[in-house]
Amino acid sequence: xxxxxxxxxxxxxxxxxxxxxxxxxxxxxxxxxxxxxxxxxxxxxxxxxxxxxxxxxxxxxxxxxxxxxxxxxxxxxxxxxxxxxxxxxxxxxxxxxxxxxxxxxxxxxxxxxxxxxxxxxxxxxxxxxxxxxxxxxxxxxxxxxxxxxxxxxxxxxxxxxxxxxxxxxxxxxxxxxxxxxxxxxxxxxxxxxxxxxxxxxxxxxxxxxxxxxxxxxxxxxxxxxxxxxxxxxxxxxxxxxxxxxxxxxxxxxxxxxxxxx
Amino acid sequence: xxxxxxxxxxxxxxxxxxxxxxxxxxxxxxxxxxxxxxxxxxxxxxxxxxxxxxxxxxxxxxxxxxxxxxxxxxxxxxxxxxxxxxxxxxxxxxxxxxxxxxxxxxxxxxxxxxxxxxxxxxxxxxxxxxxxxxxxxxxxxxxxxxxxxxxxxxxxxxxxxxxxxxxxxxxxxxxxxxxxxxxxxxxxxxxxxxxxxxxxxxxxxxxxxxxxxxxxxxxxxxxxxxxxxxxxxxxxxxxxxxxxxxxxxxxxxxxxxxxxx
Numbered sequence: 449x450x451x452x453x454x455x456x457x458x459x460x461x462x463x464x465x466x467x468x469x470x471x472x473x474x475x476x477x478x479x480x481x482x483x484x485x486x487x488x489x490x491x492x493x494x495x496x497x498x499x500x501x502x503x504x505x506x507x508x509x510x511x512x513x514x515x516x517x518x519x520x521x522x523x524x525x526x527x528x529x530x531x532x533x534x535x536x537x538x539x540x541x542x543x544x545x546x547x548x549x550x551x552x553x554x555x556x557x558x559x560x561x562x563x564x565x566x567x568x569x570x571x572x573x574x575x576x577x578x579x580x581x582x583x584x585x586x587x588x589x590x591x592x593x594x595x596x597x598x599x600x601x602x603x604x605x606x607x608x609x610x611x612x613x614x615x616x617x618x619x620x621x622x623x624x625x626x627x628x629x630x631x632x633x634x635x636x637x638x639x640x641x642x643x644x645x646x647x648x649x650x651x652x653x654x655x656x657x658x659x660x661x662x663x664x665x666x667x668x669x670x671x672x673x674x675x676x677x678x679x680x681x682x683x684x685x686x687x688x689x690x691x692x693x694x695x696x697x698x699x700x701x702x703x704x705x706x707x708x709x
Numbered sequence: 710x711x712x713x714x715x716x717x718x719x720x721x722x723x724x725x726x727x728x729x730x731x732x733x734x735x736x737x738x739x740x741x742x743x744x745x746x747x748x749x750x751x752x753x754x755x756x757x758x759x760x761x762x763x764x765x766x767x768x769x770x771x772x773x774x775x776x777x778x779x780x781x782x783x784x785x786x787x788x789x790x791x792x793x794x795x796x797x798x799x800x801x802x803x804x805x806x807x808x809x810x811x812x813x814x815x816x817x818x819x820x821x822x823x824x825x826x827x828x829x830x831x832x833x834x835x836x837x838x839x840x841x842x843x844x845x846x847x848x849x850x851x852x853x854x855x856x857x858x859x860x861x862x863x864x865x866x867x868x869x870x871x872x873x874x875x876x877x878x879x880x881x882x883x884x885x886x887x888x889x890x891x892x893x894x895x896x897x898x899x900x901x902x903x904x905x906x907x908x909x910x911x912x913x914x915x916x917x918x919x920x921x922x923x924x925x926x927x928x929x930x931x932x933x934x935x936x937x938x939x940x941x942x943x944x945x946x947x948x949x950x951x952x953x954x955x956x957x958x959x960x961x962x963x964x965x966x967x968x969x970x
Contacts, residue, residue, distance in 0.1 A: 449739050452713030453835035457828050458743050478710050480890050482719050484883045486827065487842040490944060493884050498891045505893055529895070534888070535940075537903045542937030547947040551954035555847055558816075559823050559867055566747065566827040567718050574714035581748040586816055597894040606820055622745045623754050627795070629741055630759045632766055633858040634790070642798045676803030679796075683751060686808040690969050693812035708951050 456574050461619050463578025466522040466611035471577065473499075476524070476610075479575075483567035488560045494553070495561035496531040497568075498596055498604075499524060505595070512591045513584040522609035527585060527592070528565045530557030532705075533601040549601065554705040558605040565606045578613035581606060587692040590699035600704040621652060650675045717835050722880050724839025727783040727872035732838065734760075737785070737871075740836070744828035749821045755814070756822035757792040758829075759857055759865075760785060766856070773852045774845040783870035788846060788853070789826040791818030793966075794862040810862065815966040819866040826867045839874035842867060848953040851960035861965040882913060911936045 480497055488494070500506060501524050510519045519525060532548035539546060547553070569579045585592060585607035592604045627637075627645030637645070653675040657663045667673075670681045680686070700706050741758055749755070761767060762785050771780045780786060793809035800807060808814070830840045846853060846868035853865045888898075888906030898906070914936040918924045928934075931942045941947070961967050 449736070449836055451835050453717050453831055454743050456714050457832060458746055460746050460748070462748060475710070477886060477890070481886045482715050484886065484889060485719055485721050485880065487721070487723060487830070487840075488883075489842075489844045490940070491881055491883075492940075493889060496889055496891055496895065498893075498895055500893055502893050534898055534903065534906065537898055537900070538907045539937045539941055541900060541903055542935050544933075544935070544937035545941045545947060547941045547945055547950055550947075550950050551958055552848060552950045553954075555819075555957065556844060559819075559844075559847070562820050562823040563827045566824045567831075569748070570714055570828075570831070571718060574712050575710055579748075581750075583750045583817060583820075586820070587813065595894075597897075599895065599897050602895060619746065620752055622749075622752075625738060625742045625745065628745060628754060628757055629738070630757055632759075632761055632763050633856075634757065634759055634860065634863060636858075636860050637795055637798055639798070639802060642795065642802055645795065646799045672805075674803050674805065676800045676805035679751070679753075680800055680806045680808045684808055686806060686811075689808055689811050689813045693814075693969050696816065697812055708954050 456570055459619065460573060461617050462580040463613040463615065464518055464580055465613070465615040466518070466578065466609070467614045469523070469612045471524050471611060475575065479568055479571040482571055483564050486563040486567045488563070489556045492535055493560065494530065494532050494535055494557035495564055496529045496534070496602065497564070498527040498529065500527065500596070508595050509592060512588050512595065513582055514588070516582055516584065518580050518582070518609035522611040524610040525607065526568065526610055527596060527604050527607040528561040529598060530554055530561050530603045530605050531601065532557055533599050536601055549704045549707045551700070551706060551708070554603065554700055561605045565608070569608065572610060576612065577610055579608040579610050581608045586696060588695070590695050590702070593699065593703070603699065603703050603705065621648065623649065653678070717831055720880065721834060722878050723841040724874040724876065725779055725841055726874070726876040727779070727839065727870070728875045730784070730873045732785050732872060736836065740829055740832040744825050744832055747824040747828045749824070750817045753796055754821065755791065755793050755796055755818035756825055757790045757795070757863065758825070759788040759790065761788065761857070769856050770853060773849050773856065774843055775849070777843055777845065779841050779843070779870035783872035785871040786868065787829065787871055788857060788865050788868040789822040790859060791815055791822050791864045791866050792862065793818055794860050797862055810965045810968045812961070812967060812969070815864065815961055819864070822866045826869070830869065833871060837873065838871055840869040840871050842869045847957060849956070851956050851963070854960065854964070864960065864964050864966065882909065884910065914939070
């Protein structure tokens with residue numbers, strides 16, 4: 449099958465280098481307005497979209513996004529927040545019973561926010577802009593939320609840099625479809641299947657890590673000898689993930705999303 | 710701005726009535742293959758896509774999706790799961806240190822799954838199919854996951870019915886953009902702003918509830934006198950959300966996503 453939607457989605461790649469060129473509010477607003485037609489649980493639209501252009505503010509956010517260069521180099525940072533603050537204010541003003549201060553509400557809102565974010569990304573790419581999602585938005589939500597003045601019942605979930613691309617990287621290779629799709633029910637993987645699914649990725653990954661001097665050095669330093677070790681010894685350690693997990697769960701309590709009694 | 714991506718996203722509406730017409734595996738696979746080009750944290754693709762067509766299985770899932778008619782009436786049900794089972798098997802086979810059995814990993818995976826789901830939805834709509842997201846996928850993940858044989862480290866997060874539309878509903882009205890977008894930082898809402906943001910929705914909502922006899926009856930039964938009360942007395946009660954929250958959090962522990970010590 450081939451149409452403009454297939455072409456758009458198939459050509460996505462993350463952009464980490466940007467031209468020194470502003471993105472107009474008019475373009476951002478047109479994109480956001482259309483993106484908001486994403487499915488939304490009960491049509492509640494339990495999200496907010498924060499558009500940050502101010503350089504001082506981006507400098508404050510830069511270390512909180514673990515010094516990813518895009519925070520400074522792209523002209524715009526977009527942060528999609530799970531948001532039940534607005535809805536709860538409306539409910540209170542109408543003297544209706546309160547809700548949405550629990551974990552289920554956080555998840556409803558974070559799914560809503562993520563659906564809108566993906567629409568926003570595709571729309572931006574369709575008019576020549578580039579984006580790069582940053583997982584730090586959630587990993588460090590408690591600090592980012594404070595800088596962005598998020599009140600109770602608002603939590604940053606996903607975010608990306610936005611601007612005009614100054615690079616043209618290739619589309620990343622993905623796992624074979626047969627490794628990701630399941631017919632009828634989940635079909636668990638045999639060791640042989642796991643080997644096959646990740647084979648091409650291992651080959652490509654190890655090639656890259658042996659060719660780029662910094663990556664080669666990093667592997668040596670951490671005594672990583674295969675791609676799986678690069679993932680869990682270098683990029684995603686259990687220790688760092690436990691810290692992020694605890695921070696996020698504590699922040700969810702602080703932001704009034706954990707009242708279950 | 711106007712292009713095919715804008716047109717596609719702007720024309721989305723949930724489809725709840727479907728033709729009695731199969732969707733071929735070939736179409737589903739082409740959509741899934743392209744959808745997988747969504748951004749993915751560390752390119753880990755920590756999700757699985759379960760395609761359920763079997764009528765017996767959909768009958769089992771029907772009550773678990775709180776008897777939403779689409780589960781039986783649409784020919785296909787797609788369930789997107791947060792999945793670190795596959796990745797952990799690969800990590801273990803490569804004798805790398807283990808990870809991804811914590812809350813941060815669940816969130817990374819559930820964001821990945823949601824981004825792919827939105828791509829899938831847009832691609833499906835671009836070839837004449839219709840979808841309807843079902844929030845029950847997560848609200849009742851523990852029961853749906855059991856029926857779909859999800860092993861540890863796999864949790865259903867988002868899902869939708871899929872098929873050829875047998876209705877042509879209008880696009881739903883959304884909140885005004887000014888109520889959702891924030892410049893630079895989060896700008897909290899005054900009571901006046903909240904009133905303005907929800908005004909049109911209240912008017913349209915109350916009109917609908919006064920015109921459709923079943924809805925009118927339901928409002929009377931629950932003594933709901935305004936739209937906010939419909940939301941939190943009828944559709945989304947605090948009690949139901951607390952139950953879902955507890956179920957999801959317990960299931961995350963059972964599925965090995967809550968190891969933080």
